[in-house]
Amino acid sequence: MKRILVVEWQHIGADISNTCERCATTGTTLKQVLEDLKPYFAYKNIHLIFRETVLPVGQLPDSNRILINGKPFEKYLVNAQVRQTPCCSCSCITGQDAAECRAIETPEGLYESLPADLIGKVIVTAVAELE
Numbered sequence: 001m002k003r004i005l006v007v008e009w010q011h012i013g014a015d016i017s018n019t020c021e022r023c024a025t026t027g028t029t030l031k032q033v034l035e036d037l038k039p040y041f042a043y044k045n046i047h048l049i050f051r052e053t054v055l056p057v058g059q060l061p062d063s064n065r066i067l068i069n070g071k072p073f074e075k076y077l078v079n080a081q082v083r084q085t086p087c088c089s090c091s092c093i094t095g096q097d098a099a100e101c102r103a104i105e106t107p108e109g110l111y112e113s114l115p116a117d118l119i120g121k122v123i124v125t126a127v128a129e130l131e
Helices: 021-036 038-043 057-062 088-094 116-130
Strands: 003-012 046-055 065-068 081-086 100-106 109-111
Touching (some): 003 021, 003 057, 003 116, 021 046, 038 046, 038 116, 057 100
Parallel strands (some): 003 046
Antiparallel strands (some): 003 065, 100 109
8 A cells, every 4th residue: 555755845935946045955955855765665655745835925934844744844853943044045035134044953953954864864754654
């Protein structure tokens, strides 16, 4: 029986070329990790559904968020917290003098853009939860 894994990437801006720099980096990295994991998904009998959700500017604090089967990315990590950090790119997009964008802080560091190894680790953890 195929299991379903829904991965949703949320960001402000019209699309990946019109979002903030760190959201674009996270989105590009996420898409590459999902592509790289296709053989793993096939082996595990996982049907992947990827969704990209463009948020209105009023939801800036939620921009750069990944949800896996509706569960926030950071919930798969030990001792992780969401932080808001200054983002010049978001300032340009929103027209604000200063804007803050979503980041994740773990004991290993602060991630304004999520790296491939961390995304891969979380995806594998989410797949394990389906088993």
